[in-house]
Amino acid sequence: MSYPVNLDICGKICVVIGGGHVAFRKITGLLNAGGKVIVIAPEVCDDIKKLSENHKIEWWKQKYFSGCLPEGLILIAAANDEKINEQAANEAAKKHMLVNVVNKKITGINTFNVPSVIRKKNFMLTISTEGLSPAFSKYIRQKLETQFNDNFAEWLFKLSKIRDEVKNIIKDANIREEFWQNVMSDENYYLVQNGELEKAEVNIKNVLDGYRCKSQNCTD
Secondary structure (H helix, E strand, C coil): CCCCCCCCCCCCEEEEECCCHHHHHHHHHHHHCCCEEEEECCCCCHHHHHHHHCCCCEEECCCCCCCCCCCCCEEEECCCCHHHHHHHHHHHHHCCCEEEECCCCCCCCCCCCCCEEEEECCEEEEECCCCCCHHHHHHHHHHHHCCCCCHHHHHHHHHHHHHHHHHHHCCCHHHHHHHHHHHCCHHHHHHHHCCCHHHHHHHHHHHHHHHHHHHCCCCC
16 A cells, blocks of 8 residues: 655656657646656657647657666656666666656556546645556546535635634644534535635634634623
8 A cells, every 4th residue: 555645846857758648648747746847758749749849848859768867856657668668667766766657567666656636726636546447546536526626726725814813813722623623514615615715714704703702701
């Protein structure tokens, strides 16, 4: 069983072997997270070519060969040639890079799998089947996408502001935990889902006012 983690790759070199549509999807994910992407492939699909022309990625227009791999944090091997993928993975492992070979588990080489992702700015959900069934991960992601729309990204921003206020009012960590358990309700969830963020915020602020009153020993 793997250990789940969100990896900060901003500004880090991430190498992708291969230039097809699968490689493009992997590149997109790396770019969205701020990775500095180098693609090694003699030919690439139009989408990758556009990224190169727009200076979003660095494209090394060559076939991978042993010794050409640059130092970096991540290698994703997504070439059509399994032998090339395995050679690149072995070289990357020797460089202590994190390695993922697409559509194949190589015992002792693969160090991570890429989950299905729902991302709404800073709000992110991931679904993984440990590489056993990417199709099922995709199916679950599509179902969850209908439940978690763009409103939740804005709601997360509002919650971060409320969180600062809560820390100033409720000093005891155990009581703060109790507060959050009280306000993380189905009612507020459905309000956010339907775009009624102000109503959900009022609900939380009303509960917070009760805690403020307790801390100040309010009387009628």
